[in-house]
Structures are given as structure tokens and as C-alpha cells.
Amino acid sequence: MSVFSLIALKGTQIILTELSEKEEVKYSELTSAVGHSTKTSRALSQMEKQEFIERKGYGLQTKCFDHLVK
Template sequence: MDIFELISLKGTSRILLALHRNGQLTYSELVKIIGYSTTTSRALKRLMKLELINRKVLDKDYRPVIYYLTEDGKELVKIIQQLLNFQRKIIEAKKDKTSKQ
């Protein structure tokens, strides 16, 4: 799987960006952000398999699990942010061009 395929998969970029903004989140917090538990679950498994995120059990009895970015995940977020900034520039340039016509 190449990088473009990975970040285009449903929920993947949103999870990475949410973890970047918040530092760490529980599964239920991520579901609220993504909106679908199945999508969130699949994306989390995929991201853990690629070692872009990790999970940690906070309390063995209660079992709250938090997810957080690995160093590779943090690097990927930087790339995603650059792509989003580039996309914004293109959209703004098109708006400016259209409004001048």
C-alpha cells in the first residue's frame, strides 16, 4: 500500500490529525470524531499494523484504552498537513481567478 492509498482510506487521515491535535484519544472519542465505529475500528487496526499509532491500556481492571501517534505517525501527519495546505492554496487561487473574471 502506498502513502496516497493509505491517507485516502476512509477515516485514516482524520484519526491521524485528531491524535495530532489531542495527543491521545480513547476509542469512543475517536468514534465521535469519525462518526462510524466500523470505519474507526478498521482504520485503527490498519494504522497500528503500519506502526503509525500505538494503543495503551490505562487500567487493567477497567480497560480504558488510549491511542496515540508513533514517531512515524507524527511524520506522516506533517506530510498530510502540507498536502492540505497545498490544497487550500489551489482552491484559493481558483476562487481568486474566478472572481476576477
């Protein structure tokens, strides 16, 4: 899945923005911003598979944000 396909999924842009600003964000903060839905969960799963993020406790953390924006 390409970066552009990820961004097309609901919530991905907000997720990336939050992570780029904070480097770590609580999952509950994301779901309150983008809503808890199948598409949001799918976006998070795909981002984790692509190793852009990693789950950390009750939150998410950027893993390799630099290679995403280059």
C-alpha cells in the same frame, strides 16, 4: 500500504488530525467522530501495523507522527 491509501480509508484523516493535535485520544472519541465501522477499524489496524499509532488502554497514541508528515 501507502500513507495515501491510509488516508483514503474512512476516518483516517480525522484520526490523524485528532492525534496530531492531542498526541493521545480515546478510542470512543474517535468512533463518535468517525463512526464505528469495519472501514474505521481497518484504518486503525493498518495505521497500527505501519507503526503510526499504538493502542494504549482505551485509547490511541501517536508513535512516529513525525515520519508521517515529512
